[in-house]
Amino acid sequence: AQSVTQLDSQVPVFEEAPVELRCNYSSSVSVYLFWYVQYPNQGLQLLLKYLSGSTLVKGINGFEAEFNKSQTSFHLRKPSVHISDTAEYFCAVSDGYSSASKIIFGSGTRLSIRP
């Protein structure tokens, strides 16, 4: 069975500071990994995804994540955050591309940016 653990429920950072949101997963088969962002009162939006290939994945809004198979991690990073990055971030894992595959979401990390 797959699972996702987001180690921090809240991360406060100052504007223009770097940030890392941590995510660890468990899966017995090949994994596909995702980060989604949810702005207040909105649905989820895909930030980036790892399917195969390069372990460093770049996404929208200057975010990137690194897939580390040995540590079963997929941490999200941004070198300099803005007030507009205030949102909830969800890490997710799926085991495949078939019609039976489904995405399992973590519990989320709330990123709050201080001016």
Place this chain on the structure above:
Amino acid sequence: EAGVAQSPRYKIIEKRQSVAFWCNPISGHATLYWYQQILGQGPKLLIQFQNNGVVDDSQLPKDRFSAERLKGVDSTLKIQPAKLEDSAVYLCASSFTSGTHEQFFGPGTRLTVL
């Protein structure tokens, strides 16, 4: 391109009442998902449709929840009767195909059961 539409955006009901949510996916998207997002948690899949057929409803509480997707386009999710623990945001998502292809989410319906 229009996104996933959901209505209503907010709903307040008393326990034991019934409620229905509506979702219109992105045009051409064959796969439609309903998720329940309880405050402080990630979304949990309730049901997945491929066209108008159910692919996965293993986590749908079938004694009180039902969903349909007639004609393979828009979908409704119903709760009857509602319980206090059903208070959550109900998210609809769609994708071009099933599996891990990118899912596009609607804004959700926030349900409060009193």
